[in-house]
Amino acid sequence: MLLARLVEVSTQVASTRSRLAKRDLIAGLLREVTGDELDLVATYLSGTLRQRRTGLGWRGVAALPPPAATATVELLEVDAGLERIAALAGPGSAGARREAATSLFARLTAPEQEHLRNLVTGNVRQGALDSVVLDAIATAADVPLAEVRRAAMFSAPTGPIAVAALGGGAEALAGFSMLVGRPVRPMLAGTAPDVAAGVAKASPDAALAVDTKLDGIRIQVHKHGDEVLVFTRSLEEIGERLPQVVAVARSLPADDLVLDGEALALDETGRPRPFQETASGTATHGPSAAADAGVRPFFFDLLLDGPDSLVEVPTRERLARLDAVVPEEHRVARLVTDSPEAAQDFFTDVVAQGHEGVVLKRLDAPYDAGRRGSAWVKVKPRHTLDLVVLGVEWGSGRRQGWLSNLHLGARDDRPGHEGFVMLGKTFKGLTDELLAWQTERFLALESRRTTGTVFVRPEQVVEIAFDGVQRSTRYPGGVALRFARVLRYRDDKPADEVDGVSALRALVPGGAP
Numbered sequence: 001m002l003l004a005r006l007v008e009v010s011t012q013v014a015s016t017r018s019r020l021a022k023r024d025l026i027a028g029l030l031r032e033v034t035g036d037e038l039d040l041v042a043t044y045l046s047g048t049l050r051q052r053r054t055g056l057g058w059r060g061v062a063a064l065p066p067p068a069a070t071a072t073v074e075l076l077e078v079d080a081g082l083e084r085i086a087a088l089a090g091p092g093s094a095g096a097r098r099e100a101a102t103s104l105f106a107r108l109t110a111p112e113q114e115h116l117r118n119l120v121t122g123n124v125r126q127g128a129l130d131s132v133v134l135d136a137i138a139t140a141a142d143v144p145l146a147e148v149r150r151a152a153m154f155s156a157p158t159g160p161i162a163v164a165a166l167g168g169g170a171e172a173l174a175g176f177s178m179l180v181g182r183p184v185r186p187m188l189a190g191t192a193p194d195v196a197a198g199v200a201k202a203s204p205d206a207a208l209a210v211d212t213k214l215d216g217i218r219i220q221v222h223k224h225g226d227e228v229l230v231f232t233r234s235l236e237e238i239g240e241r242l243p244q245v246v247a248v249a250r251s252l253p254a255d256d257l258v259l260d261g262e263a264l265a266l267d268e269t270g271r272p273r274p275f276q277e278t279a280s281g282t283a284t285h286g287p288s289a290a291a292d293a294g295v296r297p298f299f300f301d302l303l304l305d306g307p308d309s310l311v312e313v314p315t316r317e318r319l320a321r322l323d324a325v326v327p328e329e330h331r332v333a334r335l336v337t338d339s340p341e342a343a344q345d346f347f348t349d350v351v352a353q354g355h356e357g358v359v360l361k362r363l364d365a366p367y368d369a370g371r372r373g374s375a376w377v378k379v380k381p382r383h384t385l386d387l388v389v390l391g392v393e394w395g396s397g398r399r400q401g402w403l404s405n406l407h408l409g410a411r412d413d414r415p416g417h418e419g420f421v422m423l424g425k426t427f428k429g430l431t432d433e434l435l436a437w438q439t440e441r442f443l444a445l446e447s448r449r450t451t452g453t454v455f456v457r458p459e460q461v462v463e464i465a466f467d468g469v470q471r472s473t474r475y476p477g478g479v480a481l482r483f484a485r486v487l488r489y490r491d492d493k494p495a496d497e498v499d500g501v502s503a504l505r506a507l508v509p510g511g512a513p
Contacts, residue, residue, distance in 0.1 A: 001037050003078050003108065004071030005029070006044055007115045010124075013045075014398045019132060026136035030162060038166060039159030040075045046133045046158045047124035050079060051086040052236045054120060055097050061117045065102050067110040078104070078116065118396065130370075133158055141165035143173065151176040153311060153369035156185045156235050178309035180224045180256050183231040185370030187260075187301075189359050189378040195344045202360040202377040207338040209319060209361040211300050212350045213378055214332065215275050215468070216264030219297065223249045223257040230263075245297040248330050256306050257325065260367075261299035261332065271354045274508065275470055275482070300332040300359075303367060311367040315375075318367065336363070347379060356380050356468070384487065385410070385464050385504075388420055388495045391455040392442045395427070395435070402435040403442050403454060408464060408484065412477065413500030420458050421477035421501050428485035429465075438489075461490040461498055469507040477501040479508055 009029045013022045026045055033041055043050055081104040088097050105113050118124045134152055138145040140162075147170045151161050154176040164172040178184065192198035202208055218233040219242075228249045230239040239246050245263055265273040272278075278295055302322040303311050310318045322331065335346045347358045357380035365375035387408045395404030405427045409420035430438070445456035464484050472480035479501065 001033050001041070001075050002071050003073050003075055003112050003116070005032075006041060006075065007111050010045065010115060011111070014400075019135075022132050023135045023139055026133055027140040030136060030140040030166060034166070035163070036079075037075055038162050040079055042133055042137065042162035043157065043159040044075075044119060045129075045136075047119070047122070047129040048158075049082060049119055050157070050159065051082050052234070054082055054086045055088065055093070056085065056101055056120050060098065060101060061105070061120055064113050064117065065106040067113050068107055069109070071109050071112060073107050073112065082120075114396070124397065130158055134161070137162045137165050141169060143170045147173045149371075152185065153367075154178055154182070154184055156183050156370075178258065178304050178311060180222045180258060180304065181229060183220050183222070183235050184258075184303065184311070186218060186220065186233055187368050187370070187376060188372035189376035190372055190374050192360075192377050192379050193382060195347050195358070195360075195379050196340055198358075198360045198377040198379040199340045199343055201374050203362045206363065207336055208343075208363060209315060210335040210337060210343045210346050211359045211361060212333040213356040213359050213380065214262040214264050214298060215272055215356040216262035216278050216298070219245065219261055219263045220303075221245065221249050221257070221259040221261065221297065221299075223252065223254070223259075225255050226250055242295055242297075244295060248297050252325055254306055254325055256304060257302070258304035259297075259299045259322075259326070260301035260303060261297050263295050263297055265295045267294075275468075297330055298332045299326050299330060300334070301367065302326075311369060313366065314364045315361055315366075316363040319363075351381055380467055383466050383468070383507075385466065385481075385499045386461055386490060386493055386497070387423065387464050388458045388498050389442065389456060389460045389462055390420060390422055390458055391453050392438065393425070393453050399427070399435060403439040404430065404435060406438075406462065406486070407453075407455075408462070408481065409458060409498075410477065410501040410504060411496070411498050413502050414477075420495075420498075422475050423477065423479065423501070423504065424472075424475070424481045424484055426464070426481075426484040426486065428483075430486055434486070434489075458495050461493045461495055463487040463490055469504050471508055477505070479504050 009025055013025050016022060029041055030038065085097055085100045108116060134148050135145060138148040143165055148161060148165060151164065151173040155161055190201065192201050199208065220231045222229040228239055228246045229237055230242050230245055231237055242263055263278060265278040267273050299322065302318050302325060305321050305325060310321060335342065337343055343360065350358060357378060360377045360379065362375045368375060387410055389406050390409040391407035392403040393405040395402045405425050407425055408423050410423055412419050412421040441460060442454060442456050445459055446454050447457050448455050465487050466481040467483040469479050470482055472478060474480065
């Protein structure tokens with residue numbers, strides 16, 4: 001199958017809002033292919049690559065060669081090209097990677113180039129990623145969706161699920177199970193604005209577990225004897241970078257374990273270090289960075305204990321088994337209570353200790369791998385700011401043709417400074433109505449533009465919610481917002497009254513640079 005055929009269907013999927021129509025378009029494409037091509041179609045339509053790391057970041061694919069006039073490249077050729085790029089290492093590999101990427105992209109048409117660039121950078125915007133692809137697999141294979149979703153709990157990549165379902169039906173899907181060494185999709189949490197709302201959402205009439213929410217790196221640790229694998233949320237294996245995590249796992253008494261938790265750097269007082277210090281420790285190859293940063297594991301769930309798969313048993317049983325296997329010093333601090341007031345006090349305490357918040361967990365719920373629902377509900381302190389829009393980037397995929405990603409600025413109130421200073425970007429929280437409105441609004445405020453970005457006069461104020469502030473060497477104010485999202489535009493407030501950067505710098509753990 002040509003890459004162009006997949007791009008054609010992805011474009012059609014992006015152009016419809018109907019989930020059923022998206023599902024049927026994808027299911028039709030899945031029926032056209034078999035084997036490795038089927039694996040690739042499901043993987044690419046899920047917005048991912050089979051290669052966990054290619055070495056190609058946004059900069060590596062920002063400038064593309066002139067496109068080909070006609071589509072000639074097969075899906076398997078694209079995958080093979082990316083595999084060769086991913087394998088490049090050592091002296092001279094950066095230049096070789098650029099040459100290989102240029103050679104691959106030069107063979108693609110303009111729509112193919114754009115789609116592959118979005119895949120490489122994790123920027124596919126078709127309004128149908130993994131969950132809809134799973135629905136489509138069930139439709140294409142004529143098997144119950146519940147069977148597909150169950151298999152998905154035990155296989156983080158989507159491609160193998162498609163191959164099994166269309167090749168062997170429900171019987172093949174039933175063969176997926178928990179195995180040490182094969183990562184599963186992490187269970188995800190819903191959100192609530194405060195503890196009371198979170199309790200009402202997760203478990204209003206019964207006791208629940210209140211877990212400390214750490215601001216670290218989500219890890220899934222697999223142990224078989226002395227062999228330990230550490231997977232990130234994106235399924236990259238990083239055990240060699242986390243020697244303390246590996247050492248703790250090896251010290252645990254059971255031979256076979258699969259644990260869910262966080263890797264976190266602490267300072268000498270036991271308070272969490274800034275998120276970037278944890279991230280830098282896990283992002284660097286070799287153990288020294290993580291060891292120097294003091295990155296340690298804190299586990300909050302147990303998915304496999306010896307021969308027993310625990311994903312389908314209640315939370316209370318998994319926690320009891322976790323407590324029996326993992327010492328308290330390596331477990332996330334937890335309170336079990338039926339009192340909303342006690343849950344609120346616990347939340348207040350952990351936030352005062354420098355942590356992100358809490359996760360409220362229903363005690364009778366299974367581990368719903370890869371799913372987000374009300375069995376887990378996270379609550380974090382809600383911060384809001386009034387900021388000014390400094391520029392807007394043109395959207396892609398479903399947002400094609402609209403000004404989408406906002407450049408957010410605060411008043412630069414530091415001594416000796418003036419004007420506005422950028423804090424980050426976001427397109428989160430924007431409805432279609434807001435996208436249409438802001439496209440017209442910001443084109444009217446345009447001061448200049450570059451490829452992909454319209455810079456505007458700093459006049460429009462927007463209210464932003466965010467989860468935290470981190471140090472930044474990218475932005476001149478030295479800080480950046482984490483998980484910023486649009487709440488509303490404020491036409492009642494002039495730009496010279498937006499929030500100042502000094503208050504934000506004071507929120508950075510350990511202080512801003």
